[in-house]
Amino acid sequence: MSSTRQTAAEVVVVDYGLGNLRSVTRGLERAGADVEISDDPADFEGADGVVLPGVGAFSEGMDNAGPFRETLIELAEDGKPLFGICLGMQMLLTTSEEAEHAGEGDVEGLDLIPGANRRFTGDRKIPHMGWNELSVEREHPLVEGVDGEYAYFVHSYYADPDDPDAVVTTTDYGTDFASVVANEAGNVFGTQFHPEKSGETGLRILRNFVDYCAEQ
Amino acid sequence: MLTKRIIPCIDVDLDEDGNAAVYTGVNFEDLQYTGDPVEMAKRYNEAGADEFVFLDITASAEGRATMLETVEQVADEVFIPLTVGGGIRTREDIKETLRAGADKVSINSGAIANPELIEEGARAFGNQCIVISVDARRRFDEQGEHYVDIDGESAWFECTVKGGREGTDMDVIEWVQEAEERGAGELFVNSIDADGTKEGYDIPLTKAVTDTVSTPVIASSGCGGPEDMYEVFTEADADAGLAASIFHFGEYSIQETKEYLDERGVPVRL
Numbered sequence: 001m002s003s004t005r006q007t008a009a010e011v012v013v014v015d016y017g018l019g020n021l022r023s024v025t026r027g028l029e030r031a032g033a034d035v036e037i038s039d040d041p042a043d044f045e046g047a048d049g050v051v052l053p054g055v056g057a058f059s060e061g062m063d064n065a066g067p068f069r070e071t072l073i074e075l076a077e078d079g080k081p082l083f084g085i086c087l088g089m090q091m092l093l094t095t096s097e098e099a100e101h102a103g104e105g106d107v108e109g110l111d112l113i114p115g116a117n118r119r120f121t122g123d124r125k126i127p128h129m130g131w132n133e134l135s136v137e138r139e140h141p142l143v144e145g146v147d148g149e150y151a152y153f154v155h156s157y158y159a160d161p162d163d164p165d166a167v168v169t170t171t172d173y174g175t176d177f178a179s180v181v182a183n184e185a186g187n188v189f190g191t192q193f194h195p196e197k198s199g200e201t202g203l204r205i206l207r208n209f210v211d212y213c214a215e216q
Numbered sequence: 217m218l219t220k221r222i223i224p225c226i227d228v229d230l231d232e233d234g235n236a237a238v239y240t241g242v243n244f245e246d247l248q249y250t251g252d253p254v255e256m257a258k259r260y261n262e263a264g265a266d267e268f269v270f271l272d273i274t275a276s277a278e279g280r281a282t283m284l285e286t287v288e289q290v291a292d293e294v295f296i297p298l299t300v301g302g303g304i305r306t307r308e309d310i311k312e313t314l315r316a317g318a319d320k321v322s323i324n325s326g327a328i329a330n331p332e333l334i335e336e337g338a339r340a341f342g343n344q345c346i347v348i349s350v351d352a353r354r355r356f357d358e359q360g361e362h363y364v365d366i367d368g369e370s371a372w373f374e375c376t377v378k379g380g381r382e383g384t385d386m387d388v389i390e391w392v393q394e395a396e397e398r399g400a401g402e403l404f405v406n407s408i409d410a411d412g413t414k415e416g417y418d419i420p421l422t423k424a425v426t427d428t429v430s431t432p433v434i435a436s437s438g439c440g441g442p443e444d445m446y447e448v449f450t451e452a453d454a455d456a457g458l459a460a461s462i463f464h465f466g467e468y469s470i471q472e473t474k475e476y477l478d479e480r481g482v483p484v485r486l
Contacts (some may be wrong), residue, residue: 012256022288022292022315022316023291023295023317023319024316026291026292026295027295030295033385037393108473125430125431125432125455126430126431127219127343127344127401127431127432129344129401129402129432129455130219130220130221130266130432130455130456131218131219131221131266131485132217132218132219133217150219150485152296152297153218154297154319154344155344156343172217173218190421191344197294197295197296197319198295198296199261199295202295203295
């Protein structure tokens with residue numbers, strides 16, 4: 001498919017050996033990015049933005065991301081756009097009840113957005129699976145034009161950041177939880193849902209991300 | 217609020233030249249060529265489908281290879297979730313299906329033959345991508361464990377394999393409980409009795425399953441129109457309704473179905 005977009009941001013999708021990277025890669029390409037799938041930290045430094053994809057379990061994800069940990073933290077502190085998707089978003093926080101639940105004790109996340117990932121409790125079906133609505137709580141370039149739109153979620157844990165200002169959008173699943181989070185500087189952010197599986201709304205978010213990378 | 221999902225099911229077969237093709241029949245007869253699966257997926261995506269289920273109905277190595285190509289093409293064009301089923305029996309089958317671009321795999325007889333496949337798949341790829349599919353059949357004898365009342369008669373549901381041609385004597389309710397404990401992230405409930413009838417989903421079956429598990433449930437078989445979707449969402453607490461022929465033949469559009477549900481207070485993505 002031809003693209004008329006001028007902003008060819010170079011985006012690296014971090015390959016830590018989990019799941020389906022095809023959809024996120026195609027989605028980013030559709031959004032106008034030049035995409036490279038890489039497990040080499042040197043490539044992250046050269047890119048305009050870095051995507052942490054993810055399905056699977058928290059501790060396994062952190063194990064697999066181990067070799068990139070220092071690089072990701074340094075790049076984030078230098079202001080490089082870093083976008084976590086689903087498990088990739090949860091990895092931006094400090095801890096997860098998922099690791100405790102699995103009896104794996106404290107597994108440290110990247111701690112770029114301080115907070116914990118908590119398990120849904122109460123009388124709700126788990127996982128939270130399907131299309132649910134985004135309610136924008138504060139401005140961030142990632143969520144421009146998506147207030148009130150639907151996105152596709154599949155998860156049993158949700159982010160609970162320490163700083164309420166880290167919450168960019170919320171979604172109602174019995175209670176409101178943070179469906180998009182961002183750090184104070186604005187360059188580290190994540191979506192609990194899968195933009196690459198959220199139809200036009202998701203493609204809009206990917207375009208917002210690619211545009212943001214191009215502007216940095 | 218989480219919306220109810222409307223899922224078109226696309227049964228992928230091979231045409232005479234070995235290309236992926238979709239045929240639709242009425243009560244398994246008069247199969248007609250309905251289209252190319254990739255084109256159908258694109259059309260349904262534009263029409264507002266929430267997700268797709270692709271089933272390889274060839275049960276052959278050629279069919280499986282063609283299916284993976286089809287999944288790749290769909291995943292490159294359509295940015296909504298894809299579930300792929302048919303003939304998945306090993307961890308390697310799961311892996312290659314996900315790598316082709318599927319988000320979830322639907323496993324039926326492969327899990328009945330080897331229940332540990334559920335744990336293995338869930339551990340390696342996450343619970344969310346392991347969908348356990350059951351082909352349930354009503355039985356009115358004394359062999360079951362969990363009975364429901366159907367029009368005054370006591371019935372239980374048996375897991376069948378080979379499209380309902382073979383029984384297993386396993387009680388569906390026992391099996392879905394076990395599948396959930398082993399790590400299934402979703403259940404896909406087909407009814408041999410309702411399949412092809414267009415007289416509505418098997419409500420007692422779907423309800424018995426949703427009452428038993430806390431994972432999401434896709435109701436399948438028997439949908440003849442939007443009112444059947446309404447019934448399965450409101451009376452059986454299904455999370456998703458699957459339909460094939462009503463959409464393939466254009467009897468109802470997905471949009472029409474969603475508007476019908478929305479007007480009656482069922483949350484849908486419009």
